[in-house]
Amino acid sequence: MINADLHCHSVISDGTLTPEELAQRAKVKGVNLWALTDHDDIGGQARAAAAAAAVGLDYLTGVEVSVSFLHQTVHIVGLGFDASNVALCLGLTQTRSGRAQRARDMAEDLARVGIKDTFEGAKKYAGNPDLISRTHFARFLVATGVCKDTQEVFRKFLTEGKPGYVQHRWATLKEAVTWITQAGGMAVVAHPARYKFSANEEFALFTEFKGLGGAGVEVVTGSHSTAEAAAYADIALEFALAASRGSDFHSPQESRVDLGDLPALPENLTPVWALLQDRIQRAVPVRQP
Structure with missing residues (x-):
């Protein structure tokens, strides 16, 4: 089984470890395929890819784009894109500006x-x-x-309704999916159980996402219960989406789930990495002294 962890954050956004420290931690935790998915920023991608290669990890480029949808903030993970794509870089810069x-x-x-x-x-x-x-x-x-x-x-x-909460207009769902897919990547709905949508609103999210070219959903994540993972496995099948797996790791002191410490994806789903084989940056095996 591939121990893929395709959702985590470094000091480039709101994590507490550097890309290099994350790569080392992922390797120690038995991860085989890794992606750094900082919020709205791909400035750490070159460092992450180099660090992954140095420790013998296969790597996918990653980002987590903040999106406004039906007055809520939704996160769309992008995987396997060209990190030098101009439209993607400009779009993320615009999203960060506010x-x-x-x-x-x-x-x-x-x-x-x-x-x-x-x-x-x-x-x-x-x-x-x-x-x-x-x-x-x-x-x-x-x-x-x-x-x-x-x-x-x-x-x-x-959080909404509390002192200190300020709503921000992020990218639209169309913008985020377009930036990712036109850069050669796959768009994935991140940790969907966290959103407070009604059943009809959630159906609208996945319908529009699929129609725009979105291709994946996080089924196994650090914030999903076993029951939630099963529910979104069904969503993946209903909408013909590939399934992703990621801890959403931010910090050793704060995160509920460490890198790589996740259940396997259900066997009846198509893993996102099966569709991104040509985008994986393969690591040269590290020779033992």
């Missing part, structure tokens, strides 16, 4: 409830100043004792 103002608005909102200096505080936790996210705010609020862990921060402050 994050700094959003972060300042979040800080102002938190200041109104007595939590001050959060923009500068969050910035210290951001490896990429263009990608200050809710996760960076959460880490700052934990470090300063406002909350005991990042989960508490999100419950109290950074």
